Amino acid sequence: MIPERWLTFAVLVGLLAVALGALVMDRPFTITLATRATILALAAVGLNIALGQGGLVSFGHAAFFGIGGYAMGILAHHAQTFTPLELGPLTITGTKSMPVIWLTAVVASALAALLIGLLALRTSGVYFIMITLAFGQMFFYFAISWSAYGGEDGLSIYVRNDFPGLNTLDPIQFFGLCFTLLCLVLLFAGRLMRSPFGLALNAARQAPERVETVGLDPMRLRLLAFVLSGAVTGLAGALFADLNRFVSPAMFSWQLSGELIVLVILGGVARLIGPVVGAIAFVTLEHVLGDVTEFWLIWLGVALLLVVLFARGGIVGLVARRGHG
Amino acid sequence: MAEPLLATRGLTKSFGAVTASEDVSIDLRPGEIHAVIGPNGAGKSTLIRQICGGLTPDRGTVTLLGRDVTRMGTVDRARAGLGRTFQISSLAMEDSVLENAVLGALGAGGTPWRFWRPALASADLCARAEEALEKVGLADHRHTRCGDLSHGQRRQLEVAVALTLRPKVFVMDEPMAGLGAEGSARMTRFLDGLRAEAPILLVEHDMDAVFALADRISVLVYGRIIATGPQEEIRASRAVREAYLGEAS
Secondary structure, eight states, X not given: OEEXXXXXXXXXXXXXXXXXXXXXXXXXXXXXXXXHHHHHHHHHHHHHIIIIITOXXXXXXXXXXXXXXXXXXXXXXXXXXXXXXXXXXXEEOOOOBHHHHHHHHHHHXXXXXXXXXXXXXXXXXXXXXXXXXXXXXXXXXXXXXXGGGTGGGOEEOSSOOBBTXXXXXXXXXXXXXXXXXXXXXXXXXXXXXXXXXXXXXXXXHHOHHHHHXXXXXXXXXXXXXXXXXHHHHXXXXXXXXHHHTEEOGGGGOHHHHHHHHHHHHHHOTTOTTHHHHHHHHXXXXXXXXXXXXXXXXXXXXXXXXXXXXXXXXXXXXXXXXXXXO | OOOOSEXXXXXXXXXXXXXXXXXXEEEEOTTOEEEEEOOTTSSHHHHHHHHHSSSOOSEEEEEETTEEOTTOOHHHHHHTTEEEEOSSOOOOTTSBHHHXXXXXXXXXXXXXXXXXXXGGGOHHHHXXXXXXXXXXXXXXGTTSBGGGSOHHHHHHHHHHHHHHTOOSEEEEXXXXXXXXXXXXXXXXXXXXXXXXTSOEEEXXXXXXXXXXXXSEEEEEETTEEEXXXXXXXXXXXXXXXXXXXXXHO
């Protein structure tokens, strides 16, 4: 068993090394895979704030992932077609600027999480799972019928969006961007875990009545956790759309919500680096086994089963002891 | 007579045909320990939940430090100065002893809306938490995971978390539950000293502890207070002996 910090460091260095190694060996597809893992990791790190720390099993995080994706898709669509975006009295021009798109994605998904949270957090347990699933599905069907933005077919964005000073179409540069964001969010999530807010949130998961009797409202703690969680997953959604240069209702699908939960559980619930490990394992399995058999998901299922039965702390729980401080 | 810090007037609560509390009026005065005793099913838990929040009475009022708190939730009552301990320890089992105490300090002094600096790096929070741990004798275990504590230590921590709030009034639900003879004796000595800080409404089954601590005793049977008064009076009361003490000893 090694300290958690070392593992966090090792995993991030490993991910970076794979991308750089692929660059040296001129294998851009591997860089794309590493980028995909990085973005899925970011989405799952977001989910882990709600799921791991708050104990909120959200089966609707695809809603935030999709909102992030469509924030990118819509803004970039208007920019590439040179049509203004009319929101009632407000007219906005589209943009290809990543920072603006990210901000829009984060704000939009945080707002959605606030509204969904206000309603869903009145329930708990299996009802919470169902109500978040229902919200996710609402977004899914809305996107399917939203013909202005491609409906079922989704939206293609011809050129990846811009980031000042970078050529985002170069795989390694785009990877660097995503990787930097992942590191920043991990830094934030790690601090959050140990902050007064994190301490209270974790206590609210374990002993809500205790938290109430010290004069803190578990609902408000959970609501903020849900909003932060949704915002991070939304940011990941915007990056994911940029990676594929394509947005479709699939980003809102419940399968995606399920996949995010799988990433978190596979890697290690409530462990900082857990979702990253889960995402790397997922993308690796998908790629390696996907070449061998089209039934690769069966093996993912087996892996998940083993983790749930024998390693409750996920892969991270097997190799690193829980770090305090 | 001093103004009571905590008072209930005519609390009544029914669940269907069962009346769990009927016209319950209890006072808690400064500096006293007021024990509530009664056989199982007498409605002690229901009474506590109405006093601490979480259950709204059908009729009657709860007054805390002169304020009517009958319609207030648990959170606001805690903020108003009510410190509670649970019959079954309610603690964050995965967290350390110190973290549990810091949670109390957070609720009392500060705000949980801080996201960057570690909670345990806050000198204020830790000082307050350590002070409470020191008082109950858990300071040496501050880094122990709560789940690894013995049952008795959890009971002590339960009290320590309430202490961090520096409440004006304590409501304790069977603090002796599951403690051995020695543990009970230690807890009894501790609570004896605590009454100087804030009065305690003590719901307890352990009669040795009750007789060692209580200034006044109220006897709850089938949701009604059948007797209330100074300890000597209650011990002498024939009705009480028949209803409760007789069957207990």
